Amino acid sequence: MRAQLILWLTSWLFAPVPPDPCAAVAGKKWVIPREARACLAAHPLDSVIKSNIIEVVNKTLVFHTSTNYQIQAPPFEDDVQMDLHAALARISAQSYPSEFEFHLDVYRSFKGVKDGHCGVYNYCYDSLYITYVPLPLVLLTASDGSQNVHIAPEAFEVASKEFEDAIDFWQDALPDHLKGQLASLSGAKVFLVDGQDPFVAVDDNAKTTGGYQSFATRQNSFFASYLRGPDGWQYSMGNFALKAHPLVDSVELTVQRMNSTTNDTFSIPFYSRFGSASKSFTNLASYRANNCIATNRTNGIDLYDSTVNIQTYRQSPPPIAYFLQQPAVDPEEARKQPMNVILDAVPLSDIDLPEHLQPSVPALNQSYSVAQFYVLKENAIGVLALGSFSAKNFTTFGASLLNGLLDLKAAGAKRLIVDVTNNGGGYICVAHWLHRIIIGPKKSTVPQAGLDTTTRAGPLAQLIVQEIISGSDPKEVLLYNPTQWSNASHHPFPVLSEWLKPIEVTINGHLDAFSQRLGQECQPFGWDAPDIGLFKPEDVLIVSNGRLSSVSRQYFSTCASSCSLFSITMAKSEGVRTAVIGGKRGIPQEYCGTVGGQSTDFSSIDTEINNHTFAPPDFLTNSLQGITWRLGYGLDDPEVPEEWQAHPADYNVPLTLETVNNPVAVWEDLARRGIWNDHEAIFQLQNS
Numbered sequence: 001m002r003a004q005l006i007l008w009l010t011s012w013l014f015a016p017v018p019p020d021p022c023a024a025v026a027g028k029k030w031v032i033p034r035e036a037r038a039c040l041a042a043h044p045l046d047s048v049i050k051s052n053i054i055e056v057v058n059k060t061l062v063f064h065t066s067t068n069y070q071i072q073a074p075p076f077e078d079d080v081q082m083d084l085h086a087a088l089a090r091i092s093a094q095s096y097p098s099e100f101e102f103h104l105d106v107y108r109s110f111k112g113v114k115d116g117h118c119g120v121y122n123y124c125y126d127s128l129y130i131t132y133v134p135l136p137l138v139l140l141t142a143s144d145g146s147q148n149v150h151i152a153p154e155a156f157e158v159a160s161k162e163f164e165d166a167i168d169f170w171q172d173a174l175p176d177h178l179k180g181q182l183a184s185l186s187g188a189k190v191f192l193v194d195g196q197d198p199f200v201a202v203d204d205n206a207k208t209t210g211g212y213q214s215f216a217t218r219q220n221s222f223f224a225s226y227l228r229g230p231d232g233w234q235y236s237m238g239n240f241a242l243k244a245h246p247l248v249d250s251v252e253l254t255v256q257r258m259n260s261t262t263n264d265t266f267s268i269p270f271y272s273r274f275g276s277a278s279k280s281f282t283n284l285a286s287y288r289a290n291n292c293i294a295t296n297r298t299n300g301i302d303l304y305d306s307t308v309n310i311q312t313y314r315q316s317p318p319p320i321a322y323f324l325q326q327p328a329v330d331p332e333e334a335r336k337q338p339m340n341v342i343l344d345a346v347p348l349s350d351i352d353l354p355e356h357l358q359p360s361v362p363a364l365n366q367s368y369s370v371a372q373f374y375v376l377k378e379n380a381i382g383v384l385a386l387g388s389f390s391a392k393n394f395t396t397f398g399a400s401l402l403n404g405l406l407d408l409k410a411a412g413a414k415r416l417i418v419d420v421t422n423n424g425g426g427y428i429c430v431a432h433w434l435h436r437i438i439i440g441p442k443k444s445t446v447p448q449a450g451l452d453t454t455t456r457a458g459p460l461a462q463l464i465v466q467e468i469i470s471g472s473d474p475k476e477v478l479l480y481n482p483t484q485w486s487n488a489s490h491h492p493f494p495v496l497s498e499w500l501k502p503i504e505v506t507i508n509g510h511l512d513a514f515s516q517r518l519g520q521e522c523q524p525f526g527w528d529a530p531d532i533g534l535f536k537p538e539d540v541l542i543v544s545n546g547r548l549s550s551v552s553r554q555y556f557s558t559c560a561s562s563c564s565l566f567s568i569t570m571a572k573s574e575g576v577r578t579a580v581i582g583g584k585r586g587i588p589q590e591y592c593g594t595v596g597g598q599s600t601d602f603s604s605i606d607t608e609i610n611n612h613t614f615a616p617p618d619f620l621t622n623s624l625q626g627i628t629w630r631l632g633y634g635l636d637d638p639e640v641p642e643e644w645q646a647h648p649a650d651y652n653v654p655l656t657l658e659t660v661n662n663p664v665a666v667w668e669d670l671a672r673r674g675i676w677n678d679h680e681a682i683f684q685l686q687n688s
Contacts, residue, residue: 425561440533
C-alpha cells in the first residue's frame, strides 16, 4: 500500500503540466480562431462571478425603458420576443463549462431584444480578438434586375492593405489552382455559402446579430459598406467577413469568378487579430489580470466623495467608449450633452475605404470631421455626408453644419442629399440643430425639433429624486436632478420639484411605471440659427443603406439613435423623402434603425445610485451594460413609443458593380434617377 502511494505521488508530482492555451498565443498579433478560443475558454466559471453579473444586470434593467416592451413589440413582434429577466433566471440555473460560454449566453440573450442601446459587454471576451476573412460580401443588382451576392469588387484591395502582415496566410490557404490567387476572387458571384444559398447565411446572421428590430436592417448587416469617419472615408467589412468572437474556423464558398464560365468551390480560413483595446499577456493568469478584472472606470463613483478626483475621472474616456459606434469625443462634453448612441461588440471601423472609391469631388471648406459637404455641379445638388452626430469638438461641429449648408447654397445647390450611411448616433442636440437649420423656424422645430420622451419611474429612481429634493445634489450634477429637464410644455422644472411621480401602465401583462412626458433639452442652441430654412422639405432626400451600428457587430448600417431621431422627425414632420440603397428586393426596408430617446450605461447609472440599499453592486468583471434611459414618443401615434412604430423608406435603390461602396457614384446615380422629377417611375418602390 505504501509503495502504491509513493508511486501515485511520484506520478502526480512529475506528470506533464497541461499546456497553458493563453501562453501559446501570448504576444502574437494573429492566431487561428481555435487557438484564441482555447485561451478565452480556459477559465472555469466562478459562482461568485456568475451571481455578481446576473445581479448587476438584473437590477440595472429597472432603468432600461424597454424591458417590458421587448417581451413582444409590435410591429416587430415576430422578431422581438425577449423577456430579459426570464432569460437571466434561466442562465442563473444553468451550468457552463467556462466563464466565456456563460458570457456568450448573456451576450446573445441581450442581442435578442434587437436593441443596439441595450447589451452586456466584457473586455475580457468581446473583441479581445477580432476575427476576419478577407472576402467581404455585397448584394448587387444586374442590368436585368436580378440580384446576387458577390465578393466585393474591392475585397483584395481592402484586405491587402489592412491585413498586409496576414495576407500570405490566406493566399497559401487557398487550394490548388487558387493558391496565391486571392485577388482573382474580387467581384466573383457567390452561389453557395457552406453548401447553401447565400441568403441562408444572410438570414441566419439576421436572427442573431441583434441591434435593430427590422429584419431587413439586420439582413443588410451581413454586407460591406462605407462610412465617413472623423479623419477620412472608411470601410465596414460586414458581419460575414468580421466577427467579434473567434467562433468560426473557416467557410466554404462556391463562386464564379469574373470573366469565367466555370465555378470554383473552396474553403478559406478565418484569422483572429488581437484587438486594439486588448491588454497584452503572457499566460492565462496575466490574460485574466490584465483584461478581465474590473478597473477604476468599470463602475460609477460618488460625485460628492472628497477623496475622489472628479476632474481626472471626467477627463478620461468612460469604459463604454470603445464599443460606442461614434468617433472619440471630449469626455467632459459628452457628460454635459445628452447622447443617443448605438453600442456594439466590435469598435467603429478604422479600415480605409480604397482610394479609388473615395470622393474625387473636393469637399467644401466648412467640412469638419464626420461632416463633409460636396456639390454635384451638373445637377445643382448639394451633399452632406454625415458619418455621425458626434465629433471631437461639439461647438465646432455644430457651427460647421450651419456654415457647410450655407456654403452649399452659395455654390449653387438647390437640393440636398443627406447621406447618413453607418451613422451610429451621437449628440441629441446636434440632431435637433440640423433639423432646425435645414427646415427653418416653425412649429415642428421650435421650441423642439425632436420627440417628447419619458423615463422609467421605478422605486429606486423615485428614491433618488426624493433624496435630490432633500438636498443631496447641491451642485446639480446628477441625471435625475429636476434642473436637467423640462416638462411637456418645454418649461424647465422648478428647482427641487418632484418631477418623477410615476404614471402606471401595463405592458405585455407587466405593471410598469414611467415619468410624465419630458420636453426639449436643446433650445436655445449654442449657435445662432438662420431665420429661414436653408432647403425646402421637398428638395431634401435622406439616404442610408438600410441599417446602422449595432447592433453583434456594427457594420453596414443606415442610421440609428440620434440619427434616427433626425430622420424620423424630418420624414414624419416635414415630409422629407427617404431612400435605402442596396436592400434585398421584396423585403420592406426601414430608413432608420434603433430609435431610443437617450442612451446611457451602467457606470453612469451607478454614479446616480451610488450606495443605495436597492442599487446593483459593482461589477467584479471588466464589464459594461448599455441601456435606453429615455424613450421617445411617436409623431404619428403620440401614445406609442416611436421605437415601436414602422419607418418604411420611400425607395429602395439598387447597388450595382459601378456604385457599390462608391459614395459619389451613389449620389450621382440618385441624381440621374431624377428623384425630384418623375421619381415614382424611376425608383424601385417599397412594395414593388
